[in-house]
Amino acid sequence: MNRTRLHAAGKMLVRCYRAKLSVCAALCVLVLCWFYIFPVYRLPSEKEMVDEVLRQGDVWQKNQTGIDLYRKLLTDCCNPQGMFAVTKKNSPMGKVLWYDGEFYHSHTVNNETFPLFVEDNPLPLPLKKCAVIGNSGILRHSKCGQHIDQADFIMRSNLPPLTKEYVEDVGHRTHLVTANPSIIERRFQNLLWSRKVFVENMKVYSSSYIYMPAFSMKPCTDPSLRAYYALADTSSNLTMLFANPEFLHSLSKFWKARNIHAKRLSTGLYLVSLALGLCEEVTAYGFWPFSIGLDERPVSHHYYDNILPYSYYHTMPEEFLQLWQLHKSGTLRMRIGRCPP
Ligand SMILES: *[C@@H]1O[C@H](CO)[C@@H](O)[C@H](O)[C@H]1NC(C)=O
Ligand SMILES: *[C@@H]1O[C@H](CO)[C@@H](O)[C@H](O)[C@H]1NC(C)=O
Ligand SMILES: *[C@@H]1O[C@H](CO)[C@@H](O)[C@H](O)[C@H]1NC(C)=O
Numbered sequence: 014m015n016r017t018r019l020h021a022a023g024k025m026l027v028r029c030y031r032a033k034l035s036v037c038a039a040l041c042v043l044v045l046c047w048f049y050i051f052p053v054y055r056l057p058s059e060k061e062m063v064d065e066v067l068r069q070g071d072v073w074q075k076n077q078t079g080i081d082l083y084r085k086l087l088t089d090c091c092n093p094q095g096m097f098a099v100t101k102k103n104s105p106m107g108k109v110l111w112y113d114g115e116f117y118h119s120h121t122v123n124n125e126t127f128p129l130f131v132e133d134n135p136l137p138l139p140l141k142k143c144a145v146i147g148n149s150g151i152l153r154h155s156k157c158g159q160h161i162d163q164a165d166f167i168m169r170s171n172l173p174p175l176t177k178e179y180v181e182d183v184g185h186r187t188h189l190v191t192a193n194p195s196i197i198e199r200r201f202q203n204l205l206w207s208r209k210v211f212v213e214n215m216k217v218y219s220s221s222y223i224y225m226p227a228f229s230m231k232p233c234t235d236p237s238l239r240a241y242y243a244l245a246d247t248s249s250n251l252t253m254l255f256a257n258p259e260f261l262h263s264l265s266k267f268w269k270a271r272n273i274h275a276k277r278l279s280t281g282l283y284l285v286s287l288a289l290g291l292c293e294e295v296t297a298y299g300f301w302p303f304s305i306g307l308d309e310r311p312v313s314h315h316y317y318d319n320i321l322p323y324s325y326y327h328t329m330p331e332e333f334l335q336l337w338q339l340h341k342s343g344t345l346r347m348r349i350g351r352c353p354p
Contacts, residue, residue: 056330059303062337066349067307069341075294076343083289083344091263093290094134098254099228102133113258113265114229114277129241131254135222136189136291141165143292146183147281148173150313151301157352158184161298168288170280172196174317175217183299183316189222189254191280194236203236208243220250227255256283273331282332285345295345300336302329307350 057065087093096103104110104122112118120126144164146152148171161167161184169190175183197204201211215223223244227237241253264286265278273282281300288295299316306312313319340347 056334059305060309062303062330062333063305063307063309065337071353073340073346074343075346079339079342079344080289080294083339087267087286087290090267091260091286091290093260093287094138096257096260096263097287097291098134098224098260099130099257100133101127101130103257104130110228110258111262112228112230113262114226114233115231118231120228120234126238129238129253129255131252135252135254136166138291140288140292142294142296143168143288144184145281145284145288145295145297146170146173147297147300148315148317149299149301150316150319151306151349152182152299152316153313155182155298155348155351156354157298157348158182160184160296160348160352162186164296166288166292168284169218170284172200172214172218173315179316185217187218187221189224189284190218191224191226191256191284192240193280194225194227194233194240197236197240204239204243208239208247211240211243212247212249215244215249215251218251220252222252222254224254224256226258226261228258229256229261268332268335271335273335275331279329279332282336285336289339289345296348297336297340297345298348300333300347301349302333 099110104127106122106124106127108122110120110122112120122130142164143166144161146161146167146169148169158181164186166188167184167186169187172190172192173183175185175187197211201208201214204211223240225233225237225240227234237253237255243249244251244253261278261283264283267286268278268282281297285295285297285300301312304312304314314321336345336347339345
């Protein structure tokens with residue numbers, strides 16, 4: 014990709030000599046600007062990444078300095094403890110919540126929304142061992158279920174299935190699960206019709222927190238509020254937490270400064286960041302954005318399906334590289350491939 018871009022730039026230069034000089038200059042400036050705004054990274058190929066992970070093997074040593082450093086960095090930038098959810102404390106009546114995924118849209122906390130917020134951060138802090146589960150197909154046949162279930166606090170993304178066929182690989186306990194409003198729309202008819210299916214489906218997460226980006230984009234708000242009411246009206250054991258857009262925004266800036274240039278971070282990276290800020294130890298499972306596994310066989314995108322993401326938004330390999338650096342420095346542990354018995 015790197016090479017093709019340079020090649021294209023070269024071709025453009027040759028053609029430029031025949032064209033008017035001023036046009037050429039303008040084009041060159043444009044190209045330079047392009048490279049300035051979107052610098053070309055040499056991202057490793059899938060094969061290189063597989064080799065690198067295999068080379069590292071099971072060698073991993075916890076690095077308390079790294080853990081403390083990242084907790085401090087994240088606390089300073091983003092205050093996960095106080096800000097990760099919208100609470101009555103950080104969002105009183107009249108507070109303007111700026112949507113982090115859109116320009117110039119905001120929600121002013123009012124009569125109707127304020128009562129839906131939890132009082133303050135409800136998590137049982139400090140969290141000890143946390144497991145963050147990405148949903149990559151690499152989890153298939155990983156036998157990581159028991160490992161995962163042993164953690165003190167287990168975070169999952171986007172209402173993943175936890176049916177019998179998967180339990181051995183992904184475990185069954187959950188303490189916090191994110192729900193993308195688009196899934197409410199797709200899977201549950203936006204909760205405009207029956208809410209029973211939704212409520213029944215949520216039982217698999219027992220008494221977890223459901224974490225929804227209600228104030229990230231305008232179309233997210235209504236489905237999130239509807240999900241809140243569906244749970245509240247059926248005295249479900251789940252507790253709805255709305256992601257605080259200020260927190261999400263500060264995390265985006267944090268990672269942008271560390272070479273992740275996605276339009277929007279993946280849910281997985283938000284959760285890992287939250288865990289790094291709140292937990293004493295973090296293990297990440299199922300983070301593998303590549304289409305081949307350690308045995309070089311194809312890996313599906315999710316452990317439960319192979320629907321590809323909207324790649325315009327996320328830059329998963331960039332994110333993976335950052336997590337891999339944290340793994341190598343002992344700040345968190347990534348489990349890729351099979352878990353030891
Ligand atoms: C431990 O983490 C610190 C901070 O990130 C880093 O500077 C150091 O090199 C790490 N130590 C090892 C052995 O990787
Ligand atoms: C709150 O709601 C009540 C009725 O539900 C309304 O009369 C009142 O004006 C509202 N207050 C504010 C500050 O919006
Ligand atoms: C909530 O949890 C209690 C205790 O585990 C259980 O008996 C009850 O059935 C649960 N309620 C719902 C709606 O799932």
